[in-house]
Amino acid sequence: MLREEILAGRLQGGSPVREHEVAERLGVSRTPVREAVSRLVAEGLLLKDGNRTAHVFRPSLAELLEIYEIRTPLESLAARLACESPDEEFLDALETAGDALRAARPGIDWARKHEAFHLCLLAGSRRPRLTALVRTLRVQSEPYVRFAVAFDFELREQARQDHLEIIQLARRSAAEEVERRVRAHLTATVTRVSALLDSHQVPAPGAAPAEP
Template sequence: MSERHKVKIAKRQTVSGVTTERLRELILSGRLGAGEPLRQDELSAFLSVSRTPLREAIITLEAEGFVVNHPHRGAVVYKPTVDELLEIYEIRILLEARAAHEAAERVTPEVLRAVEGIVEEMNNAVSASKLIELNESFRHTFYSASGKRMLVEMIRNLTLRAEPYLRLLVGGPRRPFTKLEMAPLLDAIRAGDGKRAATITRKHLKKTVSGLLPILKG
Protein backbone atom coordinates (compact mmCIF):
# COMPACT_ATOMS: atom_id res chain seq x y z
CA MET A 1 0.00 0.00 0.00
CA SER A 2 1.41 3.38 -1.02
CA GLU A 3 1.90 6.20 1.47
CA ARG A 4 -0.54 8.34 -0.51
CA HIS A 5 -3.21 5.64 -0.19
CA LYS A 6 -2.55 5.36 3.55
CA VAL A 7 -2.98 9.12 3.94
CA LYS A 8 -6.28 9.01 2.04
CA ILE A 9 -7.60 6.22 4.29
CA ALA A 10 -6.51 8.05 7.46
CA LYS A 11 -8.15 11.27 6.24
CA ARG A 12 -11.40 9.43 5.44
CA GLN A 13 -11.39 7.79 8.86
CA THR A 14 -10.86 11.20 10.47
CA VAL A 15 -13.78 12.73 8.56
CA SER A 16 -15.94 9.74 9.40
CA GLY A 17 -15.04 9.98 13.09
CA VAL A 18 -15.77 13.70 13.30
CA THR A 19 -19.06 13.18 11.44
CA THR A 20 -20.00 10.43 13.88
CA GLU A 21 -19.31 12.68 16.87
CA ARG A 22 -21.32 15.57 15.40
CA LEU A 23 -24.25 13.35 14.47
CA ARG A 24 -24.21 11.70 17.90
CA GLU A 25 -24.31 15.13 19.56
CA LEU A 26 -27.28 16.17 17.40
CA ILE A 27 -29.13 13.11 18.69
CA LEU A 28 -28.06 13.46 22.32
CA SER A 29 -28.88 17.16 22.38
CA GLY A 30 -32.38 16.47 21.08
CA ARG A 31 -31.93 18.43 17.85
CA LEU A 32 -32.64 15.14 16.14
CA GLY A 33 -35.58 13.77 18.11
CA ALA A 34 -36.52 10.17 18.90
CA GLY A 35 -38.07 8.48 15.88
CA GLU A 36 -36.94 11.23 13.50
CA PRO A 37 -35.71 9.98 10.11
CA LEU A 38 -32.07 10.67 9.18
CA ARG A 39 -32.40 12.32 5.75
CA GLN A 40 -28.95 11.93 4.28
CA ASP A 41 -29.20 14.75 1.73
CA GLU A 42 -30.19 17.27 4.41
CA LEU A 43 -27.64 16.00 6.91
CA SER A 44 -24.83 16.02 4.33
CA ALA A 45 -25.56 19.65 3.59
CA PHE A 46 -25.95 20.59 7.25
CA LEU A 47 -22.72 18.86 8.32
CA SER A 48 -20.86 19.86 5.14
CA VAL A 49 -19.72 16.31 4.43
CA SER A 50 -20.22 13.86 1.59
CA ARG A 51 -22.59 10.92 1.77
CA THR A 52 -19.80 8.38 2.39
CA PRO A 53 -18.65 9.55 5.87
CA LEU A 54 -22.28 10.22 6.76
CA ARG A 55 -23.25 6.63 5.89
CA GLU A 56 -20.29 5.37 7.92
CA ALA A 57 -21.38 7.54 10.86
CA ILE A 58 -24.92 6.18 10.69
CA ILE A 59 -23.59 2.60 10.66
CA THR A 60 -21.45 3.34 13.74
CA LEU A 61 -24.35 4.94 15.60
CA GLU A 62 -26.59 2.02 14.70
CA ALA A 63 -24.05 -0.30 16.32
CA GLU A 64 -24.05 1.94 19.40
CA GLY A 65 -27.84 1.83 19.62
CA PHE A 66 -28.58 5.46 18.72
CA VAL A 67 -29.98 4.67 15.27
CA VAL A 68 -32.35 1.99 13.99
CA ASN A 69 -32.71 0.96 10.35
CA HIS A 70 -36.29 0.20 9.31
CA PRO A 71 -36.97 -1.71 6.06
CA HIS A 72 -39.32 0.96 4.71
CA ARG A 73 -38.45 4.11 6.66
CA GLY A 74 -34.69 3.84 6.52
CA ALA A 75 -32.46 5.08 9.35
CA VAL A 76 -34.23 6.82 12.22
CA VAL A 77 -33.19 8.03 15.66
CA TYR A 78 -33.81 5.36 18.26
CA LYS A 79 -36.73 5.98 20.60
CA PRO A 80 -36.02 5.13 24.26
CA THR A 81 -38.28 2.48 25.78
CA VAL A 82 -39.12 1.35 29.28
CA ASP A 83 -38.05 -2.23 28.54
CA GLU A 84 -34.59 -1.19 27.35
CA LEU A 85 -34.17 1.21 30.26
CA LEU A 86 -34.85 -1.58 32.74
CA GLU A 87 -32.52 -3.99 30.94
CA ILE A 88 -29.66 -1.49 30.71
CA TYR A 89 -29.89 -0.55 34.36
CA GLU A 90 -30.35 -4.11 35.57
CA ILE A 91 -26.98 -4.93 34.01
CA ARG A 92 -25.39 -1.65 35.07
CA ILE A 93 -26.35 -2.23 38.70
CA LEU A 94 -24.68 -5.63 38.71
CA LEU A 95 -21.50 -4.52 36.95
CA GLU A 96 -21.08 -1.13 38.58
CA ALA A 97 -21.65 -2.39 42.10
CA ARG A 98 -18.87 -4.93 41.52
CA ALA A 99 -16.59 -2.28 40.01
CA ALA A 100 -17.29 0.21 42.81
CA HIS A 101 -16.56 -2.41 45.47
CA GLU A 102 -13.20 -3.36 44.01
CA ALA A 103 -12.22 0.18 42.99
CA ALA A 104 -12.89 1.63 46.46
CA GLU A 105 -10.65 -0.99 48.03
CA ARG A 106 -7.83 -0.37 45.53
CA VAL A 107 -8.11 3.36 44.97
CA THR A 108 -4.83 5.27 44.83
CA PRO A 109 -4.24 8.84 46.05
CA GLU A 110 -3.96 9.92 42.40
CA VAL A 111 -7.34 8.46 41.46
CA LEU A 112 -8.92 9.90 44.61
CA ARG A 113 -7.67 13.38 43.77
CA ALA A 114 -8.94 12.97 40.21
CA VAL A 115 -12.47 11.95 41.22
CA GLU A 116 -12.65 14.70 43.84
CA GLY A 117 -11.80 17.22 41.14
CA ILE A 118 -14.45 15.80 38.81
CA VAL A 119 -17.12 15.98 41.52
CA GLU A 120 -16.24 19.62 42.12
CA GLU A 121 -16.73 20.29 38.42
CA MET A 122 -20.04 18.41 38.51
CA ASN A 123 -21.27 20.64 41.30
CA ASN A 124 -20.52 23.69 39.16
CA ALA A 125 -21.86 22.32 35.85
CA VAL A 126 -24.41 24.55 34.14
CA SER A 127 -25.58 22.31 31.30
CA ALA A 128 -26.97 18.79 30.94
CA SER A 129 -24.30 17.91 28.38
CA LYS A 130 -21.46 18.90 30.71
CA LEU A 131 -23.05 17.13 33.66
CA ILE A 132 -23.39 13.87 31.75
CA GLU A 133 -19.87 14.16 30.37
CA LEU A 134 -18.46 14.64 33.86
CA ASN A 135 -20.56 11.80 35.27
CA GLU A 136 -19.11 9.44 32.70
CA SER A 137 -15.61 10.72 33.41
CA PHE A 138 -16.12 10.16 37.15
CA ARG A 139 -17.28 6.59 36.68
CA HIS A 140 -14.54 5.67 34.21
CA THR A 141 -11.80 7.22 36.37
CA PHE A 142 -13.07 5.63 39.59
CA TYR A 143 -13.82 2.18 38.16
CA SER A 144 -10.42 2.05 36.46
CA ALA A 145 -8.93 1.71 39.95
CA SER A 146 -10.50 -1.76 40.10
CA GLY A 147 -7.89 -3.02 37.64
CA LYS A 148 -10.64 -4.85 35.72
CA ARG A 149 -10.15 -3.54 32.19
CA MET A 150 -12.89 -5.60 30.53
CA LEU A 151 -15.38 -4.78 33.30
CA VAL A 152 -14.67 -1.06 32.90
CA GLU A 153 -15.08 -1.29 29.13
CA MET A 154 -18.43 -3.06 29.43
CA ILE A 155 -19.65 -0.40 31.85
CA ARG A 156 -18.50 2.34 29.51
CA ASN A 157 -20.47 0.84 26.62
CA LEU A 158 -23.60 0.59 28.77
CA THR A 159 -23.13 4.16 29.98
CA LEU A 160 -23.06 5.29 26.36
CA ARG A 161 -26.29 3.39 25.69
CA ALA A 162 -27.86 5.06 28.71
CA GLU A 163 -27.05 8.63 27.60
CA PRO A 164 -30.35 9.26 25.77
CA TYR A 165 -32.21 8.26 28.93
CA LEU A 166 -30.06 10.38 31.22
CA ARG A 167 -30.64 13.42 29.03
CA LEU A 168 -34.38 13.02 29.53
CA LEU A 169 -33.82 13.29 33.28
CA VAL A 170 -30.99 15.79 33.50
CA GLY A 171 -32.54 18.03 30.89
CA GLY A 172 -35.69 18.36 33.01
CA PRO A 173 -36.28 20.05 36.36
CA ARG A 174 -34.45 17.32 38.32
CA ARG A 175 -30.65 17.13 38.45
CA PRO A 176 -29.61 13.69 39.74
CA PHE A 177 -25.87 14.37 40.03
CA THR A 178 -25.73 16.91 42.81
CA LYS A 179 -23.07 17.35 45.48
CA LEU A 180 -25.50 15.93 48.02
CA GLU A 181 -25.63 12.60 46.21
CA MET A 182 -21.94 12.34 45.34
CA ALA A 183 -20.65 13.17 48.83
CA PRO A 184 -21.56 9.78 50.42
CA LEU A 185 -19.83 7.91 47.61
CA LEU A 186 -16.73 10.07 47.95
CA ASP A 187 -16.68 9.36 51.69
CA ALA A 188 -16.81 5.61 51.00
CA ILE A 189 -14.00 5.91 48.47
CA ARG A 190 -11.84 7.91 50.90
CA ALA A 191 -12.44 5.24 53.56
CA GLY A 192 -11.63 2.41 51.16
CA ASP A 193 -15.01 0.91 52.03
CA GLY A 194 -15.88 -1.25 49.03
CA LYS A 195 -19.10 -2.62 50.47
CA ARG A 196 -20.48 0.86 51.18
CA ALA A 197 -19.38 2.14 47.77
CA ALA A 198 -21.23 -0.73 46.10
CA THR A 199 -24.39 -0.08 48.14
CA ILE A 200 -24.38 3.62 47.30
CA THR A 201 -23.80 2.87 43.63
CA ARG A 202 -26.79 0.51 43.51
CA LYS A 203 -28.96 3.09 45.28
CA HIS A 204 -27.91 5.85 42.89
CA LEU A 205 -28.65 3.80 39.77
CA LYS A 206 -32.01 2.63 41.11
CA LYS A 207 -32.93 6.23 41.90
CA THR A 208 -32.10 7.20 38.32
CA VAL A 209 -34.47 4.50 37.03
CA SER A 210 -37.19 5.69 39.41
CA GLY A 211 -36.82 9.20 38.04
CA LEU A 212 -36.92 8.07 34.42
CA LEU A 213 -39.88 5.70 34.51
CA PRO A 214 -42.55 8.42 34.92
CA ILE A 215 -40.97 10.39 32.07
CA LEU A 216 -40.96 7.45 29.67
CA LYS A 217 -44.44 6.28 30.67
CA GLY A 218 -45.84 9.79 30.53
Protein backbone atom coordinates in the same frame (compact mmCIF):
# COMPACT_ATOMS: atom_id res chain seq x y z
CA MET B 1 -35.46 24.93 17.20
CA LEU B 2 -34.60 21.27 16.62
CA ARG B 3 -34.19 20.67 20.34
CA GLU B 4 -37.57 22.21 21.10
CA GLU B 5 -39.22 20.13 18.37
CA ILE B 6 -37.79 16.93 19.86
CA LEU B 7 -38.69 17.77 23.45
CA ALA B 8 -42.21 18.82 22.44
CA GLY B 9 -42.72 15.55 20.57
CA ARG B 10 -43.16 17.19 17.19
CA LEU B 11 -40.30 15.04 15.90
CA GLN B 12 -41.21 11.47 16.77
CA GLY B 13 -38.76 8.92 18.18
CA GLY B 14 -36.91 7.17 15.40
CA SER B 15 -37.60 9.91 12.86
CA PRO B 16 -34.66 10.72 10.55
CA VAL B 17 -33.19 14.21 10.76
CA ARG B 18 -31.66 15.07 7.39
CA GLU B 19 -29.61 18.24 7.46
CA HIS B 20 -30.57 19.49 4.02
CA GLU B 21 -34.29 18.99 4.71
CA VAL B 22 -34.10 20.82 8.05
CA ALA B 23 -32.10 23.67 6.51
CA GLU B 24 -34.66 24.06 3.72
CA ARG B 25 -37.59 23.92 6.14
CA LEU B 26 -36.08 26.52 8.48
CA GLY B 27 -34.71 28.70 5.71
CA VAL B 28 -31.10 28.58 6.94
CA SER B 29 -27.80 27.24 5.64
CA ARG B 30 -26.68 23.71 6.45
CA THR B 31 -23.81 24.91 8.67
CA PRO B 32 -25.92 25.90 11.72
CA VAL B 33 -28.06 22.80 11.22
CA ARG B 34 -24.97 20.60 11.16
CA GLU B 35 -23.76 22.26 14.38
CA ALA B 36 -27.16 21.79 16.00
CA VAL B 37 -27.24 18.12 15.04
CA SER B 38 -23.77 17.60 16.53
CA ARG B 39 -24.86 19.20 19.81
CA LEU B 40 -28.03 17.11 19.97
CA VAL B 41 -26.07 13.92 19.29
CA ALA B 42 -23.78 14.86 22.19
CA GLU B 43 -26.85 15.41 24.40
CA GLY B 44 -28.33 12.06 23.44
CA LEU B 45 -31.45 13.54 21.86
CA LEU B 46 -30.27 12.38 18.45
CA LEU B 47 -28.46 9.15 17.65
CA LYS B 48 -26.00 8.84 14.80
CA ASP B 49 -24.00 5.81 13.74
CA GLY B 50 -20.90 6.82 11.80
CA ASN B 51 -21.74 9.18 8.96
CA ARG B 52 -25.28 7.99 8.53
CA THR B 53 -28.39 10.11 8.99
CA ALA B 54 -29.19 11.12 12.57
CA HIS B 55 -32.40 9.81 14.11
CA VAL B 56 -34.45 11.08 17.04
CA PHE B 57 -33.77 9.03 20.15
CA ARG B 58 -36.54 6.45 20.64
CA PRO B 59 -36.90 5.65 24.35
CA SER B 60 -37.91 2.12 25.32
CA LEU B 61 -38.84 1.28 28.90
CA ALA B 62 -38.16 -2.43 28.38
CA GLU B 63 -34.67 -1.72 27.00
CA LEU B 64 -33.88 0.69 29.83
CA LEU B 65 -34.88 -1.82 32.52
CA GLU B 66 -32.86 -4.61 30.94
CA ILE B 67 -29.74 -2.44 30.66
CA TYR B 68 -29.91 -1.41 34.32
CA GLU B 69 -30.73 -4.94 35.45
CA ILE B 70 -27.34 -5.99 34.09
CA ARG B 71 -25.44 -2.76 34.71
CA THR B 72 -26.33 -2.13 38.36
CA PRO B 73 -24.67 -5.20 39.96
CA LEU B 74 -21.61 -4.93 37.71
CA GLU B 75 -21.01 -1.22 38.21
CA SER B 76 -21.57 -1.37 41.97
CA LEU B 77 -19.11 -4.29 42.13
CA ALA B 78 -16.54 -2.23 40.23
CA ALA B 79 -17.04 0.65 42.67
CA ARG B 80 -16.44 -1.63 45.64
CA LEU B 81 -13.26 -3.04 44.10
CA ALA B 82 -12.02 0.49 43.38
CA CYS B 83 -12.42 1.52 47.01
CA GLU B 84 -11.09 -1.55 48.82
CA SER B 85 -7.50 -0.30 48.77
CA PRO B 86 -7.63 3.04 46.96
CA ASP B 87 -4.36 4.86 46.38
CA GLU B 88 -3.97 8.62 46.62
CA GLU B 89 -3.72 9.06 42.86
CA PHE B 90 -7.13 7.44 42.34
CA LEU B 91 -8.75 9.40 45.18
CA ASP B 92 -7.36 12.70 43.89
CA ALA B 93 -8.57 11.91 40.38
CA LEU B 94 -12.04 11.03 41.67
CA GLU B 95 -12.22 14.22 43.70
CA THR B 96 -11.07 16.29 40.73
CA ALA B 97 -13.75 14.68 38.56
CA GLY B 98 -16.32 15.42 41.25
CA ASP B 99 -15.25 19.07 41.47
CA ALA B 100 -15.49 19.41 37.69
CA LEU B 101 -18.97 17.90 37.71
CA ARG B 102 -20.23 20.25 40.41
CA ALA B 103 -18.98 23.22 38.37
CA ALA B 104 -20.40 21.90 35.09
CA ARG B 105 -22.95 23.85 33.10
CA PRO B 106 -26.33 22.18 32.47
CA GLY B 107 -26.57 20.27 29.22
CA ILE B 108 -23.68 18.78 27.29
CA ASP B 109 -21.02 20.01 29.72
CA TRP B 110 -22.77 18.31 32.65
CA ALA B 111 -23.36 15.10 30.69
CA ARG B 112 -19.70 14.79 29.70
CA LYS B 113 -18.39 15.48 33.19
CA HIS B 114 -20.96 13.15 34.72
CA GLU B 115 -19.70 10.38 32.46
CA ALA B 116 -16.08 11.26 33.28
CA PHE B 117 -16.77 10.91 37.02
CA HIS B 118 -18.28 7.45 36.65
CA LEU B 119 -15.54 6.29 34.29
CA CYS B 120 -12.92 7.44 36.81
CA LEU B 121 -14.59 5.38 39.53
CA LEU B 122 -14.88 2.45 37.16
CA ALA B 123 -11.22 2.59 36.13
CA GLY B 124 -10.22 2.42 39.78
CA SER B 125 -11.42 -1.19 39.90
CA ARG B 126 -8.38 -2.22 37.84
CA ARG B 127 -10.48 -4.93 36.21
CA PRO B 128 -10.26 -4.40 32.43
CA ARG B 129 -12.91 -6.97 31.49
CA LEU B 130 -15.37 -5.65 34.05
CA THR B 131 -14.60 -2.10 32.95
CA ALA B 132 -15.24 -2.97 29.30
CA LEU B 133 -18.60 -4.58 30.11
CA VAL B 134 -19.81 -1.65 32.20
CA ARG B 135 -18.60 0.93 29.68
CA THR B 136 -20.66 -0.79 26.98
CA LEU B 137 -23.76 -0.73 29.18
CA ARG B 138 -23.14 2.92 30.08
CA VAL B 139 -22.97 3.85 26.39
CA GLN B 140 -26.34 2.14 25.88
CA SER B 141 -28.01 3.83 28.86
CA GLU B 142 -26.44 7.30 28.72
CA PRO B 143 -28.93 8.66 26.13
CA TYR B 144 -31.76 7.87 28.56
CA VAL B 145 -30.04 9.78 31.36
CA ARG B 146 -29.29 12.78 29.15
CA PHE B 147 -32.82 12.74 27.78
CA ALA B 148 -34.36 12.58 31.25
CA VAL B 149 -32.16 15.35 32.67
CA ALA B 150 -33.67 17.67 30.06
CA PHE B 151 -37.03 17.15 31.84
CA ASP B 152 -36.12 16.33 35.46
CA PHE B 153 -33.77 18.89 36.98
CA GLU B 154 -34.06 17.21 40.39
CA LEU B 155 -32.35 14.18 38.88
CA ARG B 156 -29.19 16.23 38.35
CA GLU B 157 -29.32 17.63 41.89
CA GLN B 158 -29.76 14.17 43.41
CA ALA B 159 -26.82 12.92 41.34
CA ARG B 160 -24.68 15.77 42.70
CA GLN B 161 -25.40 14.72 46.27
CA ASP B 162 -24.75 11.05 45.49
CA HIS B 163 -21.40 11.79 43.86
CA LEU B 164 -20.27 13.86 46.83
CA GLU B 165 -21.15 11.03 49.20
CA ILE B 166 -19.32 8.50 47.02
CA ILE B 167 -16.14 10.61 47.18
CA GLN B 168 -16.39 10.91 50.96
CA LEU B 169 -16.88 7.16 51.36
CA ALA B 170 -14.01 6.40 48.99
CA ARG B 171 -11.72 8.61 51.10
CA ARG B 172 -12.57 6.40 54.08
CA SER B 173 -11.99 3.19 52.06
CA ALA B 174 -15.58 2.24 52.92
CA ALA B 175 -15.79 -0.14 49.98
CA GLU B 176 -19.01 -1.91 50.92
CA GLU B 177 -20.75 1.39 51.63
CA VAL B 178 -19.58 2.71 48.25
CA GLU B 179 -21.03 -0.40 46.62
CA ARG B 180 -24.39 0.19 48.34
CA ARG B 181 -24.34 3.91 47.48
CA VAL B 182 -23.63 3.27 43.80
CA ARG B 183 -26.32 0.59 43.67
CA ALA B 184 -28.82 2.98 45.27
CA HIS B 185 -27.70 5.78 42.91
CA LEU B 186 -28.29 3.63 39.83
CA THR B 187 -31.57 2.25 41.17
CA ALA B 188 -32.85 5.76 41.87
CA THR B 189 -31.82 6.89 38.39
CA VAL B 190 -33.59 4.07 36.58
CA THR B 191 -36.67 4.57 38.77
CA ARG B 192 -36.91 8.27 37.91
CA VAL B 193 -36.22 7.74 34.20
CA SER B 194 -38.72 4.86 34.09
CA ALA B 195 -41.37 7.07 35.70
CA LEU B 196 -40.81 9.72 33.03
CA LEU B 197 -41.19 7.16 30.25
CA ASP B 198 -44.12 5.37 31.86
CA SER B 199 -46.06 8.57 32.52
CA HIS B 200 -45.30 9.88 29.01
CA GLN B 201 -43.60 12.97 30.40
CA VAL B 202 -40.83 12.06 27.96
CA PRO B 203 -42.25 12.06 24.42
CA ALA B 204 -42.59 8.49 23.21
CA PRO B 205 -42.78 7.51 19.53
CA GLY B 206 -45.94 9.03 18.12
CA ALA B 207 -46.75 11.00 21.27
CA ALA B 208 -48.52 14.29 20.85
CA PRO B 209 -46.91 17.46 22.20
CA ALA B 210 -47.76 18.22 25.82
CA GLU B 211 -50.54 20.75 26.39
CA PRO B 212 -49.30 24.18 27.55
